[in-house]
Amino acid sequence: MAECRRANLGDKHPCRSCAVSARAVCNTLDVQALAELRNQGGEVRLSQGEALFHQGDRADCVFSLTSGIIQLYALLPDGRRQVIAFHFPGEFIGLCGWGDHHCTAEAVSRATLCRFDAARFEQFARRKAELAQSSQHRLTGDLIAAQNRTVLLGRxxxxxxxxxxxHDVHHRSQAGAGAGAPGNVIHLPMSRIDIADYLGLTKETVSREFTALRQARTIRSRPGRQLEILDMARICSLAFGTGTFSESALAAL
Structure with a gap:
């Protein structure tokens, strides 16, 4: 449906060839509303390691990620870092656009985003109930993911x-994969330190667990920072077999 609407846009309109049209927060808008929204915004391109915003910056913009991966992290007073989330194409960043940013957003890989002034986006959403509903749905999903992740790190x-x-990276990667993409191969541009800071582990522990999964022929490394999941049943058993977590809940982590 979203692709059909975008086909009616002008040839030069940037939304016409959007690769995440079916998953972006604006996917419910009709052609006129979509064009109006996009004309209010601009595009941001980031190199690997470049910051979108820093912890403490004014939160005056919201962003729709169209390509690449963005990580959010916070620095503790003693200098330690906690990675809060990884964002994938089609996801929205900064919906709670008021006050100052509580974390830094940094490109894990080259990334492209649509940028909107937060106040203007909120005003636009008030006039477009479908956009407001989509935004609210994403906020609710982020909250549930944060709650589930608290349980994950604690237990x-x-x-x-x-x-x-x-499992989470596979689930979210498949949502954005094109037709014919290998169903068991995921791209992992994150470093072992990034993953460790996200999971509340040490780099050495993460490396050891990757090695154990490779030796058990559960996963296999591939060129280009890719990973092939050889035994998805085993991954699911480890992830959901304790009875503490459900697959539907962890799908949003």
Whole structure:
């Protein structure tokens, strides 16, 4: 449906060829509303390691990620870092656009985003009930994911945490994969330190658990920072077999 609407846009309109049209927060808008929204915004391109915004910056913009991966992290007073989330194409960043940013957003890989002034986006959403509903749905999903992740970090073993992470990346990658893409191969541009800071583990523990899964022929490394999941049943068993977590809940982590 979203692709059909975008086909009616002008040839030069940037939304016409959007690769995440079916998953973006604006996917419910009709052609006129979509064009109006997009004309209010601009595009941001980031290199790997470049920050979209920093912790403490004024939260005056919201962003729709169209390509690449963005990580959110917070620095503690003693200098330690906690990775809060990884965002994938089609996801929205900064919907709680008021006050100052409580974290830094940094590109894990080259990334492209649509940028909108937060106040203007909120005003636009008030006039477009479908956009407001879509935004609210995403906020609710983010809250549920944060709650589930709290349980994950508090109760799961290192291997269970890594299995949940791999299952989550697979689930979200498949949502954005094109036709014919290998169903068991995921792109992991995150470093071992990034993953460790996300899962509340040490880099050494993450490396050890990756090695254990490779030796058990559950996963296999591939060129280009890709990983092939050889035994999805095993990953699911580790992630969901404790009875503490459900697949539907962890799908949003």
């Amino acid at each position: 799961a073993t290192a291997r269970e945490r890594l299995a949940c992470f791999l």
